[in-house]
Amino acid sequence: xxxxxxxxxxxxxxxAFLHVDREGALAQARAIDAKREKGEKLGxxxxxxxxxxxxFTTEGVPTTVGSKILEGWIxxxxxxxxxxxxxxxxxxxxxxxxxxxxxxxxxxxxxYGPTGNPWDLTRIPGGSGGGSSAAxxxxxxxxxxxxxxxxxxxxxxxxxGTVGVKPTYGGVSRYGMVAxxxxxDQGGPCARTVLDAALLHEVIAGHDELDxxxxxxxxxxxxxxxxxGSVQGMRVGVVKQFAGEGxxxxxxxxxxxxxxxxxxxxxxxxxxxxxxxxLALSAYYLIAPSECxxxxxxxxxxxxxxxxxxxxxxxxxxxxxxTREAGFGDEVKRRVILGTYxxxxxxxxxxxxxxxxxxTLITKDFEKAFEQVDVIVSPATPTTAFPIGERADDPMxxxxxxxxxxxxxxxxxxxxxxxxGLAPEDGLPVGLQIIAPAMKxxxxxxxxxxxx
Ligand code: GLN
Numbered sequence: 001x002x003x004x005x006x007x008x009x010x011x012x013x014x015x016a017f018l019h020v021d022r023e024g025a026l027a028q029a030r031a032i033d034a035k036r037e038k039g040e041k042l043g044x045x046x047x048x049x050x051x052x053x054x055x056f057t058t059e060g061v062p063t064t065v066g067s068k069i070l071e072g073w074i075x076x077x078x079x080x081x082x083x084x085x086x087x088x089x090x091x092x093x094x095x096x097x098x099x100x101x102x103x104x105x106x107x108x109x110x111x112y113g114p115t116g117n118p119w120d121l122t123r124i125p126g127g128s129g130g131g132s133s134a135a136x137x138x139x140x141x142x143x144x145x146x147x148x149x150x151x152x153x154x155x156x157x158x159x160x161g162t163v164g165v166k167p168t169y170g171g172v173s174r175y176g177m178v179a180x181x182x183x184x185d186q187g188g189p190c191a192r193t194v195l196d197a198a199l200l201h202e203v204i205a206g207h208d209e210l211d212x213x214x215x216x217x218x219x220x221x222x223x224x225x226x227x228x229g230s231v232q233g234m235r236v237g238v239v240k241q242f243a244g245e246g247x248x249x250x251x252x253x254x255x256x257x258x259x260x261x262x263x264x265x266x267x268x269x270x271x272x273x274x275x276x277x278x279l280a281l282s283a284y285y286l287i288a289p290s291e292c293x294x295x296x297x298x299x300x301x302x303x304x305x306x307x308x309x310x311x312x313x314x315x316x317x318x319x320x321x322x323t324r325e326a327g328f329g330d331e332v333k334r335r336v337i338l339g340t341y342x343x344x345x346x347x348x349x350x351x352x353x354x355x356x357x358x359x360t361l362i363t364k365d366f367e368k369a370f371e372q373v374d375v376i377v378s379p380a381t382p383t384t385a386f387p388i389g390e391r392a393d394d395p396m397x398x399x400x401x402x403x404x405x406x407x408x409x410x411x412x413x414x415x416x417x418x419x420x421g422l423a424p425e426d427g428l429p430v431g432l433q434i435i436a437p438a439m440k441x442x443x444x445x446x447x448x449x450x451x452x
Contacts, residue, residue, distance in 0.1 A: 001026070003049045003093055007140045015115045016125075016135040018054050019062050020094035025049065028091045045203055046089030051141035053132050054095035055102060056082050056187070057176040065178045066098040066110040066128075069327030073305040079176025080208045081145060081187050088203040093141055096131030100329045101296065102152055102180045104128050105401035108392050109331045116388070117160060119428055123385040126156030126401075132190050133160040143200050144190040149181050150284055151381075151405030153188050154417035158380035158431020161419045163197045163448070164190045166405075168438045169412030170215035173208035181291035182213075184284075184409040194418060194448040198226035201441070217439065225442035229449025232266035236447070237373035241277040242404050248383040250423025254430040255379045258420045261451055262377065272369050272376065276361035280407045281399060283358035286342050286351050287410075293339030296332070299324065334395065363411045370437045375447050378404050380417035380431030408435050416444040418452060 004022055011017055032047050057063050057075035059082075064070045078086070085092060099109035107115045107130030117125040118138035125134040129146035133156035136144050146153035148166035157164025165188045172187040179185060189200035205219040238259060243252070263269055301307045301323035302316070309322035328336070342351040369376060381401055391397040408415040413435060420432035432451070436443040 003141060007093065010138050011140060013116060013121055014118055014134050014138045014140070015113060016051065016096055016131045016138065016140055017094045018064060018066070018097050018112055018131070021061050021092060024061060025091050025093050028086070032089050032091070043087055043089030045199065047091060048089070048143060049091045049093050049141050050085060051094065051096045051132055051135035051144040052082065052085070052092050053098055053129050053144070053146050055098060055147055055178045056145065057178070058082050058092070058095065061095065063095065063178070064112070065102070066100040066112065067327065067329070067332070068111045068306060069299050069323070070305040077176065080173035080210060081204050082176065084204050085145075090143070090203070096129070096135055096144065098131055099128035100332050101178070101292065102128040102147055102149055103292070103331050103335055105151065105155055105398050106388070106391065107131060108388060109329055111329055114388055117385045119161065119385065123387050123428070124159065126159040126385065128152040129156045129190070133157055133162050133164065136160065136162045136190060136192055142192065143196060145187060145204070146190045147177060147185055147187045148405070148409065149184045149186070149288060150409050151402035153190060154380050154405045154415060154431065154433060155401055157190060157417040159385040159429060161429030162190060162192055163194055163416065163418045164188065165197050165201060165416045165441070165444060166408060166414065167201065167205060167441050168215065168414045170213050171205050171219070171414070171441065173211040173214050175208055175210035179295040181288040182295065183291060184288060186409070194229070194445055194452050195223070195226040198222040198445050215439070220439060220442040222442050222445045225445035226449045229446055229452070231262055231447055231450045234267045234375065234447070235270050235373040236262050236267045237270050237272040237369055237376040239272045239274050239277065239369070239376055239378060241274055242378035246382050246400060246403070247379065248423060248425070250425045251379050251381070251383060251430050254421045254423065255432065258432045258451060259377065265450055270373050272372065274365040274369060276358060276365045277407050279358045280362055280410055281403055283355040283362075284406045284410065285338070285399060286355035287359065289335040289339035290342050290352050291339070293336045293343065296336055299327065331395070359410045362407050366407070366411045366413060366437070374436075375443050376435040378433045378435070380404055380433040384423050384426055384428035384430060404433055413438045414441040414444055416448050418448050420451070
C-alpha cells in the first residue's frame with residue numbers, strides 16, 4: 001500500500017508506469033498474508049513489491065512493449081520470469097514504460113510518452129528500460145526487472161543511480177519476453193543495492209526448457225557473492241577502447257576514482273587492448289535490426305492487438321500494411337527497413353555476414369582479456385543523463401549511449417552497472433560497469449559489493 005501510495009503521489013510526473021495493477025497487487029499481497037497467518041511456507045521474496053518492464057507477458061494484465069501495435073492485447077499466459085516472480089511471492093505493482101520494442105536509449109521512443117529521470121525530470125532516465133529504473137530511483141518500487149539487448153538494463157541504471165545486471169546470455173529465460181533481437185536479448189534484475197539485485201537474480205535465473213537457448217547449468221551463487229564483497233587479489237582489467245572522444249570529464253573522473261579504490265582494496269589493475277570493441281556499435285546496428293525485422297514479422301494484424309482498415313473491402317496484405325504503418329513508431333520502422341535490407345540477397349554477406357565476423361572478433365578479444373583478468377571495469381555510459389529531446393532527432397548520437405555496454409551483449413557475457421558517485425559538472429549519477437566471463441555472474445556481485 002505504501003508503494004501504491006507513492007506511485008499515486010509521484011507517477012503523474014515521473015511516468016515510470018504504463019499500467020498500475022492496483023487490485024492485482026493488493027490481492028497478491030493479501031494472499032501472501034493469508035499464507036503467513038496459516039504458517040505456510042513463503043517464497044524467498046514474499047511480499048516484496050516489484051515493477052515489471054512491459055516486455056514480459058503477464059496473464060490477464062496488458063502487455064504493450066511500449067507499442068501501439070499491442071494496444072489492447074491481454075496475454076493469456078505468464079512469461080517464465082513472471083511465473084518465477086509470483087512463485088517467489090513477489091508482488092507485481094504494474095508494468096513499466098520502455099522504448100517501443102526495447103529500441104532506444106532514452107524511453108522517448110515509447111508510444112505512450114517519455115519517462116522523466118527522478119534526479120531531474122527534464123532529463124532522460126535511460127532506455128529502453130527507463131520506466132523500471134525511474135521506478136527504483138523515485139522509490140515507487142524497491143525492485144524491478146529489465147531487459148538488456150545492447151544496454152537497456154545497465155544504461156538506465158547508470159543514469160538513474162541504481163544497480164542493473166545483464167546476466168550471462170541464457171541465464172534468465174526469454175520465454176514470454178517479447179523478442180527484439182533474440183541472440184542478444186537478456187532479462188535481468190534492477191535494484192537500489194547490489195544485494196537486492198542478487199536476491200532478485202537468484203529468483204528469476206535458471207534453466208527453462210521453454211527457451212531453447214537457456215543454459216542447463218546451476219545458477220552462480222550471486223547472493224553469497226554479494227554478501228562477501230571483496231577484490232583482494234583479483235586482477236581487474238581496464239580496456240583502452242572504453243575511453244576517449246565523447247566521454248564526459250566527470251564520468252571519466254569518477255571512473256578513475258573507482259579504479260583507484262579497487263587498487264586500494266587489493267586488486268591488481270591490468271591495462272588491456274581490445275581493438276574489435278571499436279567496431280561493436282556498427283556490428284550491433286546490423287545484427288539487432290536484422291533479427292528485429294524477422295521477429296517483428298509476426299505483427300501482421302491477424303494475431304495480436306491492433307487491426308487497421310479491416311472494413312471488408314481490403315485484402316489481408318493491405319490490412320497488414322495499414323496496421324504496421326499505424327502501429328509501429330519511427331525507430332521501429334527504421335530498424336525493420338535496415339534489417340530487411342541487410343538480410344536481402346546480394347547484401348547479406350556484405351552486411352550481416354561481416355557483422356557476424358566482427359561479433360566473433362569481439363568474443364575472441366574478451367576470451368584473450370579474461371585469460372589475463374578476472375573482471376573488466378569501465379564507465380557504464382560515456383555521459384550522464386541528457387535532456388529529453390536533445391538526441392531525439394539524431395539516431396547516431398542516441399546509439400552512442402551504448403558504446404560501453406554493447407560488447408557484452410555481442411559476446412554473451414555477464415555485466416553490471418552500479419553507482420559510483422555524481423559527476424561534478426552536473427551533479428548527476430555516474431555508473432561503473434563490471435564485466436565478467438559467461439557463467440561467472442557471481443564475480444560481478446563480489447566486486448560490486450566491495451566497491452558499492
Ligand atoms: N539502445 C540500444 C538499442 O536501441 C539497446 C536497447 C536494448 O538493450 N534493448 O538497440
